[in-house]
Amino acid sequence: MTHCTPAQTAVLNTLRQQNQPISAQALHGQMRTQQRIGLATIYRALDALKRLGRVQHRTTLAGETLYNTVEQDQHYLTCLHCGQSFPLKACPLKGLQLQPQPSNSFEVFYHTLEFFGLCQPCQVETTPEEKHLEV
Amino acid sequence: MTHCTPAQTAVLNTLRQQNQPISAQALHGQMRTQQRIGLATIYRALDALKRLGRVQHRTTLAGETLYNTVEQDQHYLTCLHCGQSFPLKACPLKGLQLQPQPSNSFEVFYHTLEFFGLCQPCQVETTPEEKHLEV
DNA sequence: TTAGAAACGATAATCATTATCATTTCTGTA
């Protein structure tokens, strides 16, 4: 219990090789070609890594959960109309200092940050009254 | 199709009355005491409001999806050990300008932002090597 | 070795969310 199990290590390494967040099932499909591993073990490993602060996840509009390592500090603009996601070039929180918090010493491992709105092409198909903030 | 359906309006108003994000089922349980409304309609309304950029949602560590209006721009510190969530006093992105993006004119309606780590009490039960960033 | 603990794989069970479909309500027109 002191360190990662073999499965956890394997999952973490496979996640590191991805250049995009990936679902648990896709991860399984990818890993099982290399080694014998059960889907339940993937979920167990992802959960453990999550609680260790090594892996994070986001949920797409379609409802699928995508995992990635905390190191790849990546955020997306997601279009509410067509569902496409566009990666940000940099993390907007880089170098940002959080205000002192409730118990004033919460230890932050990582964060999730996503933006939702309309991509360029989808904006034209939208009525003016629905428009909000331009960025 | 030009405007909200009665159900969408009702859901949005009920969401506004909440001072915390709430699950679809809890929302249903709360609304059905006031009026006859089906759970499917709640989900349909939430989905429509989501795509209109009026409602957002987050997924807890336990896997439940919680909804809230975009106006209540609220973010949380969530402890990976005990699962408790602590609200931030203010949005760290307030007044922040996004860098020019891919198609350079993505229209942002709202954002989601969450922090994960260890709360004060849970930090003491943790070995030093697992410690990360102090905030 | 060997006993107990932890991890694992296969698969059954769960449960939030979606899809279906018959019914009701709306909207515009004759």
Add this chain to the structure above:
DNA sequence: TACAGAAATGATAATGATTATCGTTTCTAA
């Protein structure tokens, strides 16, 4: 007003990602 087609709704069945279960295997430490 009466009516036809469209949209919305509620009840409920189906789906599918995640979790629980359980028998087996692997690890750990005496």
